Amino acid sequence: MLVLLPVCRNLLSLIRGSFMCCGRTIRKQLDKNLSFHKLVAYMIALMTAVHVIAHLLNVEWYNNSRLGVYDKLSTALSDLEDTENTTYLNPIRKTDIDPQQIPTYLVFTTIAGLTGVIITLALILIITSSMEVIRRSYFEVFWYTHHLFIIFFAGLVFHGAGRIVRSQQTTDPPHNFTFCKDRTDDWGRIPECPIPQFAGGFPQTWMWVIAPMVLYLCERLLRFIRYMQTVTYRKIVMRPSKVLELQLVKSGFKMEVGQYVFLNCPAISQLEWHPFTMTSAPEEDFLSVHIRSAGDWTDKLIDIMQKLPEGAQGPKMGVDGPFGTASEDVFDYEVSMLVGAGIGVTPFASILKSIWYKFKDSNPKLRTRKIYFYWLCRETHAFEWFADLLQVLEKEMEERGMDHFLTYKLYLTGWDQSTANHVKVWVDDDTDVVTGLKQKTHYGRPIWDKEFEQVRKENPTSVVGTFLCGPQVLGKVLEKKCAKYSDVDPRKTKFYFNKENF
Amino acid sequence: MGKIEWAMWANEQALASGFILLTGGIVGVAGQFRGWQFAAYAVAAGVFVCLLEYPRSKRSKGTSMARPGQYCFTVCVKAFGPLTRNYYVRAFLHAAVCVPGGFMLATVLGCVCLGIASLIYLGAAIHGEQWVPILPHKEVRKPMESMKNPPQNPPPRPPLEMRRKRVDDLEGAAYDNPIPVADE
Numbered sequence: 001m002l003v004l005l006p007v008c009r010n011l012l013s014l015i016r017g018s019f020m021c022c023g024r025t026i027r028k029q030l031d032k033n034l035s036f037h038k039l040v041a042y043m044i045a046l047m048t049a050v051h052v053i054a055h056l057l058n059v060e061w062y063n064n065s066r067l068g069v070y071d072k073l074s075t076a077l078s079d080l081e082d083t084e085n086t087t088y089l090n091p092i093r094k095t096d097i098d099p100q101q102i103p104t105y106l107v108f109t110t111i112a113g114l115t116g117v118i119i120t121l122a123l124i125l126i127i128t129s130s131m132e133v134i135r136r137s138y139f140e141v142f143w144y145t146h147h148l149f150i151i152f153f154a155g156l157v158f159h160g161a162g163r164i165v166r167s168q169q170t171t172d173p174p175h176n177f178t179f180c181k182d183r184t185d186d187w188g189r190i191p192e193c194p195i196p197q198f199a200g201g202f203p204q205t206w207m208w209v210i211a212p213m214v215l216y217l218c219e220r221l222l223r224f225i226r227y228m229q230t231v232t233y234r235k236i237v238m239r240p241s242k243v244l245e246l247q248l249v250k251s252g253f254k255m256e257v258g259q260y261v262f263l264n265c266p267a268i269s270q271l272e273w274h275p276f277t278m279t280s281a282p283e284e285d286f287l288s289v290h291i292r293s294a295g296d297w298t299d300k301l302i303d304i305m306q307k308l309p310e311g312a313q314g315p316k317m318g319v320d321g322p323f324g325t326a327s328e329d330v331f332d333y334e335v336s337m338l339v340g341a342g343i344g345v346t347p348f349a350s351i352l353k354s355i356w357y358k359f360k361d362s363n364p365k366l367r368t369r370k371i372y373f374y375w376l377c378r379e380t381h382a383f384e385w386f387a388d389l390l391q392v393l394e395k396e397m398e399e400r401g402m403d404h405f406l407t408y409k410l411y412l413t414g415w416d417q418s419t420a421n422h423v424k425v426w427v428d429d430d431t432d433v434v435t436g437l438k439q440k441t442h443y444g445r446p447i448w449d450k451e452f453e454q455v456r457k458e459n460p461t462s463v464v465g466t467f468l469c470g471p472q473v474l475g476k477v478l479e480k481k482c483a484k485y486s487d488v489d490p491r492k493t494k495f496y497f498n499k500e501n502f
Numbered sequence: 503m504g505k506i507e508w509a510m511w512a513n514e515q516a517l518a519s520g521f522i523l524l525t526g527g528i529v530g531v532a533g534q535f536r537g538w539q540f541a542a543y544a545v546a547a548g549v550f551v552c553l554l555e556y557p558r559s560k561r562s563k564g565t566s567m568a569r570p571g572q573y574c575f576t577v578c579v580k581a582f583g584p585l586t587r588n589y590y591v592r593a594f595l596h597a598a599v600c601v602p603g604g605f606m607l608a609t610v611l612g613c614v615c616l617g618i619a620s621l622i623y624l625g626a627a628i629h630g631e632q633w634v635p636i637l638p639h640k641e642v643r644k645p646m647e648s649m650k651n652p653p654q655n656p657p658p659r660p661p662l663e664m665r666r667k668r669v670d671d672l673e674g675a676a677y678d679n680p681i682p683v684a685d686e
Contacts, residue, residue: 053529056608060535100537103607117611124522124615128514133558133567138506 003040004212006033008219009323041127048123055116059092059103066092067099076184080195089198091164111162119155122148140272153213156205163200171197223273227264227318234286236305236314239385242293244302245279247286250319255282257330257354258347261289261321268300273320277346281354283361287319290346290385329498331358333465334369337455337495339478341376341470345386348373348469352406356393359405371406372455374446376470378414409451410441448477452485456493464495509559509589509631512622516596517555519619523603523612524548530608537606544609547599551616554579554586560634568636580635587634589627596620 006012012033065074078090092106107113128134129145168177171194180186180193188195235247255278262273274297280288293299304315330336330351340348355368377383390408397405420443455464466482468475475497482495523544530541557576560566568576579586586592597620603613 049525052611053525056526056529056535057533059607060533063536100606104610107607107610117614120611121614121618124518125515125618128518129511131514134511134514137510137561137564141506141511 001209001212003037003044004209004216006037006040008215009033010219010222010320011215013323041130045123045127048120052116052120056103059106062090062092063099063102063106066090066095066102072184073181076187077196080198086195087166087169087198089166089196091166110164112159112164115155115159119152119159122151122155126152143272153209157203157209160201160203160205163203166198166200169197169199171195223262223320226320229319231317231319233314233317236308238302238306239290241384242302243383243385244291244293244298244305245288245385246291246305246314246317247280247288248317248319249286253287253319253322255280255287255322257282257351259322259350260347261287261319261323263289264318264320265297265301265304265315266318267304267315268297272297273318274298275323277350278322279346279349279353281350281357283354283357290349292343330465330467331355331368333496334367334462335372335455335459335464336368336370337372337374337451337464337466339374339376339466339468339470339474341468341474342378344469345375345377345383346469348375349386349389351467352389352393356396359402370404370459372451373406373408374411374451375408376411376413376446376474379412409446411446412441412443413445448481452481452495456485459493461491462493464493466495466497468498507561507563507631508622508626508629509633510561512589512619512626513555513558515622516551516616516619519596519600519612519615520548520551520555522548522615523551523600523609526603526609526612530606533608535606535608540602540606541608544603544606544612547603548612551596551599554592558636559632560636562631562634566636572636573638576635576637579633587632589623589631589633592633593620593623593627596623 062078064070066078068075068078078092080086080088080090082088082093091110092102094102094105097105107117125145126148129142135142175192175194177196180196183190183193187193229250229252231248231250233246234249235245237245237247239245258277260275260277262275264273276289276291278287279290280286291298291301293302308314330338338348338351340346352371352373355371375383375386393406466478468478479497482497485493486495487493525548527541527544527546527548529535531538531545535541553575556569557572557579558566558569584591596616600613600616600620603609603616
């Protein structure tokens with residue numbers, strides 16, 4: 001049950017929206033939904049193992065009891081048949097086949113046994129295909145196999161329908177079983193000891209799982225409805241280095257900064273939905289995504305778009321979302337340090353654009369006065385579109401005399417000798433030779449101590465929010481630096497760390 | 503389904519089946535079930551399958567994530583040459599190993615899981631995949647690349663007649679160097 005709820009992403013977005021008043025710590029927990037899903041899945045696996053082992057032992061002992069290996073009472077109880085005036089206790093009724101095969105026979109002829117085997121198999125297949133290796137490299141296998149959970153839940157609901165777990169019922173009139181338990185031969189013959197009656201328990205699993213199953217069904221239905229809504233193309237641009245920019249218009253679509261959407265293109269694959277961070281700001285009336293060639297689906301999409309004639313509409317596209325992330329908090333801080341590493345720079349396109357719009361309109365929601373943006377990447381080829389965005393912002397800020405608002409530093413971590421030579425020749429030039437920006441490109445990784453020192457020096461009394469979208473290792477480093485450079489004194493600089501996860 | 507290497511999934515499935523077979527066998531032996539001999543076999547078979555499947559194969563495309571401590575297993579498995587390299591052999595081996603597990607309830611689950619793994623391996627073999635050991639590659643240093651060759655030709659000079667020292671006309675012998683020369 002708990003395994004279904006964390007993957008209802010629309011439901012989670014709804015809850016997150018309603019909790020806007022409750023502070024960010026609660027909303028942060030909703031970001032860890034996939035970790036929770038995995039934890040619950042591990043517990044399910046563990047409990048299944050325990051359950052299966054317990055039943056293995058249990059069936060073996062039932063078998064022994066039926067064959068009269070144990071004491072007289074057990075044998076007598078096991079002998080009780082399922083007729084009009086007796087009810088059985090021991091689910092093993094058949095004795096005329098090879099005793100070693102009786103447990104296997106029981107499993108495959110009872111509802112509980114059969115459903116148990118099927119759903120355990122389904123669970124094992126789900127787990128082996130969800131291993132990190134398979135999931136990261138062959139997502140389709142993971143996704144399609146994961147749908148075996150439908151079989152899992154169906155089997156789970158019917159698992160108890162056979163009612164083979166039996167308990168003793170009070171007879172009419174009630175009898176004293178402590179007295180009767182040693183007189184197995186007298187059952188039914190003396191008035192004090194009628195034949196004991198047993199009945200199976202009412203199956204209850206469905207009561208636990210029905211609500212989450214209904215919620216999940218609603219979630220999938222909602223995704224389907226969203227998919228059917230019309231999406232028109234406003235602009236399709238091929239950017240350098242096989243990056244495709246799509247500007248889409250969908251009626252009634254509202255987004256926040258840094259959110260992502262799932263895209264589905266039936267022309268490429270009916271069932272695949274792929275997540276992309278939006279690069280447009282909420283102030284714009286369209287949504288844009290930048291799609292880089294990174295696999296089957298993206299390659300085919302770029303291929304289709306390149307073959308389109310000028311100004312034509314693209315193939316039918318389903319858009320599900322937006323789904324939220326933590327970057328909505330970026331406007332609450334007076335000073336923000338935004339760190340984007342590699343592909344993690346994408347949400348910051350949306351954030352920077354939105355900040356710029358809010359700044360121009362003097363939006364009171366914007367508390368940010370100063371932004372430090374750190375862009376780390378191995379090479380800028382795939383992100384030339386982002387460099388263009390920075391250039392535009394740079395120019396606009398200069399025009400308004402506001403160039404102290406945004407300070408950005410680009411770190412190229414993958415430089416080689418020829419790049420270094422090239423830079424040496426052009427070092428005195430006004431704009432950077434690699435990106436064309438006013439800020440010079442730095443080479444290698446940033447020295448975070450110096451950066452934090454600088455921010456602290458320039459903003460001695462502010463609350464600084466640090467936002468990262470990038471690898472976990474960097475997250476740990478930044479978290480440490482935030483703690484190191486924060487001052488306990490509330491009048492001095494404090495650093496708060498926030499991390500995106502994808 | 504994209505460029506999937508089925509052997510990767512078959513490997514995970516087989517490793518899991520090995521554990522399940524082992525667990526079922528231990529329960530069967532410890533509980534002294536009827537047919538515990540099959541359970542004892544399952545313990546041995548489970549251990550064997552786990553040892554065989556623990557070392558991951560090298561992927562033909564992309565980075566291969568080796569399991570922790572798999573190097574010694576890689577060496578052992580590699581020693582069997584074509585028997586372990588070929589996935590047809592593995593598919594039939596797993597199919598054969600799993601059969602005795604079907605005779606006792608405690609090991610039936612392991613048997614079926616291993617059977618499924620065997621089928622996926624068959625699929626992998628049909629696609630022509632092979633088991634390639636992940637071995638640590640030695641860094642081959644190429645010092646030759648960073649060193650530049652010494653110049654092959656002498657620097658440009660005026661022809662011999664001009665170079666010969668003209669003792670009779672020292673004034674006229676002086677000429678301007680086309681390339682500026684400085685004393686460093």
